[in-house]
Amino acid sequence: xxxxxxxxxxxxxxxxxxxxxxxxxxxxxxxxxxxxxxxxxxxxxxxxxxxxxxxxxxxxxxxxxxxxxxxxxxxxxxxxxxxxxxxxxxxxxxxxxxxxxxxxxxxxxxxxxxxxxxxxxxxxxxxxxxxxxxxxxxxxxxxxxxxxxxxxxxxxxxxx
Amino acid sequence: xxxxxxxxxxxxxxxxxxxxxxxxxxxxxxxxxxxxxxxxxxxxxxxxxxxxxxxxxxxxxxxxxxxxxxxxxxxxxxxxxxxxxxxxxxxxxxxxxxxxxxxxxxxxxxxxxxxxxxxxxxxxxxxxxxxxxxxxxxxxxxxxxxxxxxxxxxxxxxxxxxxxxxxxxxxxxxxxxxxxxxxxxxxxxxxxxxxxxxxxxxxxxxxxxxxxxxxxxxxxxxxxxxxxxxxxxxxxxxxxxxxxxxxxxxxxxxxxxxxxxxxxxxxxxxxxxxxxxxxxxxxxxxxxxxxxxxxxxxxxxxxxxxxxxxxxxxxxxxxxxxxxxxxxxxxxxxxxxxxxxxxxxxxxxxxxxxxxxxxxxxxxxxxxxxxxxxxxxxxxxxxxxxxxxxxxxxxxxxxxxxxxxxxxxxxxxxxxxxxxxxxxxxxxxxxxxxxxxxxxxxxxxxxxxxxxxxxxxxxxxxxxxxxxxxxxxxxxxxxxxxxxxxxxxxxxxxxxxxxxxxxxxxxxxxxxxxxxxxxxxxxxxxxxxxxxxxxxxxxxxxxxxxxxxxxxxxxxxxxxxxxxxxxxxxxxxxxxxxxxxxxxxxxxxxxxxxxxxxxxxxxxx
Ligand SMILES: [Cu+2]
Numbered sequence: 038x039x040x041x042x043x044x045x046x047x048x049x050x051x052x053x054x055x056x057x058x059x060x061x062x063x064x065x066x067x068x069x070x071x072x073x074x075x076x077x078x079x080x081x082x083x084x085x086x087x088x089x090x091x092x093x094x095x096x097x098x099x100x101x102x103x104x105x106x107x108x109x110x111x112x113x114x115x116x117x118x119x120x121x122x123x124x125x126x127x128x129x130x131x132x133x134x135x136x137x138x139x140x141x142x143x144x145x146x147x148x149x150x151x152x153x154x155x156x157x158x159x160x161x162x163x164x165x166x167x168x169x170x171x172x173x174x175x176x177x178x179x180x181x182x183x184x185x186x187x188x189x190x191x192x193x194x195x196x197x
Numbered sequence: 198x199x200x201x202x203x204x205x206x207x208x209x210x211x212x213x214x215x216x217x218x219x220x221x222x223x224x225x226x227x228x229x230x231x232x233x234x235x236x237x238x239x240x241x242x243x244x245x246x247x248x249x250x251x252x253x254x255x256x257x258x259x260x261x262x263x264x265x266x267x268x269x270x271x272x273x274x275x276x277x278x279x280x281x282x283x284x285x286x287x288x289x290x291x292x293x294x295x296x297x298x299x300x301x302x303x304x305x306x307x308x309x310x311x312x313x314x315x316x317x318x319x320x321x322x323x324x325x326x327x328x329x330x331x332x333x334x335x336x337x338x339x340x341x342x343x344x345x346x347x348x349x350x351x352x353x354x355x356x357x358x359x360x361x362x363x364x365x366x367x368x369x370x371x372x373x374x375x376x377x378x379x380x381x382x383x384x385x386x387x388x389x390x391x392x393x394x395x396x397x398x399x400x401x402x403x404x405x406x407x408x409x410x411x412x413x414x415x416x417x418x419x420x421x422x423x424x425x426x427x428x429x430x431x432x433x434x435x436x437x438x439x440x441x442x443x444x445x446x447x448x449x450x451x452x453x454x455x456x457x458x459x460x461x462x463x464x465x466x467x468x469x470x471x472x473x474x475x476x477x478x479x480x481x482x483x484x485x486x487x488x489x490x491x492x493x494x495x496x497x498x499x500x501x502x503x504x505x506x507x508x509x510x511x512x513x514x515x516x517x518x519x520x521x522x523x524x525x526x527x528x529x530x531x532x533x534x535x536x537x538x539x540x541x542x543x544x545x546x547x548x549x550x551x552x553x554x555x556x557x558x559x560x561x562x563x564x565x566x567x568x569x570x571x572x573x574x575x576x577x578x579x580x581x582x583x584x585x586x587x588x589x590x591x592x593x594x595x596x597x598x599x600x601x602x603x604x605x606x607x608x609x610x611x612x613x614x615x616x617x618x619x620x621x622x623x624x625x626x627x628x629x630x631x632x633x634x635x636x637x638x639x640x641x642x643x644x645x646x647x648x649x650x651x652x653x654x655x656x657x658x659x660x661x662x663x664x665x666x667x668x669x670x671x672x673x674x675x676x677x678x679x680x681x682x683x684x685x686x687x688x689x690x691x692x693x694x695x696x697x698x699x700x701x702x703x704x705x706x707x708x709x710x711x712x713x714x715x716x717x718x719x720x721x722x723x724x725x726x727x728x729x730x731x732x733x734x735x736x737x738x739x740x741x742x743x744x745x746x747x748x749x750x751x752x753x754x755x756x757x758x759x760x761x762x763x764x765x766x767x768x769x770x771x772x773x774x775x776x777x778x779x780x781x782x783x784x785x786x787x788x789x790x791x792x793x794x795x796x797x798x799x800x801x802x
Contacts, residue, residue: 061662061663061664061665061718061757061758061759062665062741062759062760082740082741082742082743083665083740083741083757083760085743085745085746085747086543086547087529087532087537087541087543087747087749088529088543088546088547088548088554088755089547089737089740089754089755089757089762090517090547090665090666090725090755090757092519092544092545092547092666093544093545094519094521094524094544094545094571095571095572095573095584095586096519096545096571096572096573096584096585096668097573098573098664098665098666152573152582153581153582179662180582180662180664181662182661182662183575183577183580183581183582183659183662184580184658185578185579185580185581186577186578186579186580186655186658186659187578187579189651189655
């Protein structure tokens with residue numbers, strides 16, 4: 038049992054070290070088979086706030102999302118799509134917050150106010166359509182590194 | 198030091214050898230120092246001062262059971278709801294002696310602390326300010342603590358802008374102390390920093406401060422000696438400096454001073470402080486009882502539609518707050534040392550230790566508005582965020598309409614042309630290259646931990662993510678065990694590699710310094726730091742490369758983990774001025790340096 042745990046720990050540690058632990062604001066974007074030449078990075082920047090740290094009334098960080106993308110094909114090459122749209126998606130997929138359109142180059146898209154989220158760039162019918170199209174780039178908010186350890190014997194019995 | 202990209206691996210090696218420290222063994226009782234002057238950090242520099250050598254073994258655990266109300270080995274630390282202590286930490290204690298105020302004195306014999314009283318002083322007036330032992334009753338339980346003039350918070354000093362007052366300070370507590378006038382651009386020798394501007398005032402001693410108030414706003418005073426104990430135990434008070442301009446603030450129906458603070462209490466017992474060095478050195482002591490003006494329940498009654506101006510000061514050792522009033526509209530008016538260029542509506546008020554904000558709130562509907570601190574905690578075991586809401590008190594709104602109504606004034610967002618004109622003189626410097634670059638980090642050695650391998654592994658992976666701002670202490674057991682003997686918080690000069698008090702930093706009076714501070718996320722335990730500069734004023738001109746749109750003069754600025762913050766310092770005031778983190782335990786673990794502003798006529802460097 039510990040072997041499985043240890044394996045998971047070492048795997049997670051290796052992945053984090055490889056990512057050079059860029060800090061709490063950086064997101065590496067990975068491409069999909071839909072756009073194998075695409076790549077990108079995102080950075081979360083606190084929105085303007087008189088207090089220096091922009092948060093919602095319930096304490097969620099309020100970030101402007103900056104996306105730098107390259108290698109995105111014309112969206113029409115993927116089907117009947119006219120734009121790439123960035124979405125902040127809650128980890129249970131219940132919430133899709135449209136951040137804005139993404140093109141090759143630097144983009145400051147909208148504001149993400151979700152504790153943990155998937156950052157998805159997808160081809161969509163229009164810049165304002167609901168999400169239906171294929172994903173071309175994806176990443177997770179840095180807080181996605183937070184993992185549940187409740188299944189480990191050490192923490193057995195701790196309520197979730 | 199532990200740091201760099203291999204943090205996940207090096208941490209394991211740093212912790213495992215500490216198993217040898219075997220603190221589970223009984224140890225001899227601590228030998229009581231003959232006087233407080235023997236306590237490191239008590240007379241000038243903190244316990245750190247670079248004396249601890251890397252790899253040096255921590256001192257053996259000491260307990261001084263006489264000051265404890267419960268069994269020595271089992272002093273548990275209050276854990277967040279639903280979270281047991283980390284396996285492997287149960288039964289451990291920080292490797293320091295214990296300290297609580299008024300040891301051996303029955304709290305019932307001490308005078309009951311009074312609420313703050315207003316001390317209105319005119320230019321040239323004198324105030325006697327005595328730090329003394331008091332009895333405070335919190336949630337029905339009496340504790341021996343400290344207060345200025347028997348009050349918690351200390352007297353609210355009210356003066357007119359440009360007044361100079363004389364404060365005859367008397368130390369009647371059981372520790373050396375001083376008074377620092379936070380945010381006030383006064384003469385350097387009145388700044389209250391032991392080892393820099395004065396010697397500590399020993400118990401029984403006195404010191405005279407001449408305090409000049411050049412800027413309107415809300416300021417505060419507190420000791421600059423073992424803040425982790427003295428300030429936490431009640432030594433803090435506000436100074437409100439009024440502008441002669443009657444229209445300086447908008448008209449309101451009421452004004453309130455809110456002093457935010459927290460205490461760490463387990464049942465009937467205050468968790469003792471580290472006697473020879475601060476404990477809770479990693480995150481600072483985050484209390485579990487939240488206080489407003491020294492009391493657990495704030496209350497205010499106003500009429501319907503009342504607009505209330507709140508002068509808010511965070512005097513907590515470590516906690517950053519996110520305050521709101523059950524959705525009542527909030528307008529931010531002023532910060533530490535000036536008004537904002539433009540008033541703004543805000544969803545909540547984020548305030549780090551030592552910061553001040555002036556906000557106005559409109560209470561439009563009859564009923565009860567809760568004053569809450571609402572934050573997102575992290576459950577490290579579940580790997581999830583958890584919303585936490587602490588209710589600090591209530592504003593009760595009656596049915597009778599407030600008269601006069603200031604609804605119209607509240608709805609107007611003022612622009613403060615005088616503030617903008619003042620700042621305009623500095624705009625030419627906003628884009629200049631930094632004159633000084635500092636990096637914030639931490640080094641840790643010999644934590645007295647004896648952890649099962651699986652716990653070490655858990656912590657290694659858990660530390661893969663740090664929030665830019667940690668609102669609460671998610672691992673108080675771990676934090677408690679860390680003292681400034683193991684933890685050294687660092688301000689590093691990028692140009693020279695020098696750290697903390699070894700940094701040689703001079704500027705000429707009248708110069709404008711662009712200071713770039715980077716809070717390095719690649720360390721064992723990065724954390725946000727409220728960085729405070731004494732005796733000057735500064736602007737936060739950019740954060741992470743983004744120019745600040747609405748400026749305000751500050752003396753304390755929060756630097757989130759991973760952020761780069763550009764500060765523009767108006768070095769107008771000659772003298773030796775501390776720049777330090779205002780988390781008391783970080784300061785007590787070395788996180789300070791000095792900016793020496795050389796008088797203009799002396800040429801300077
Ligand atoms: Cu700090």
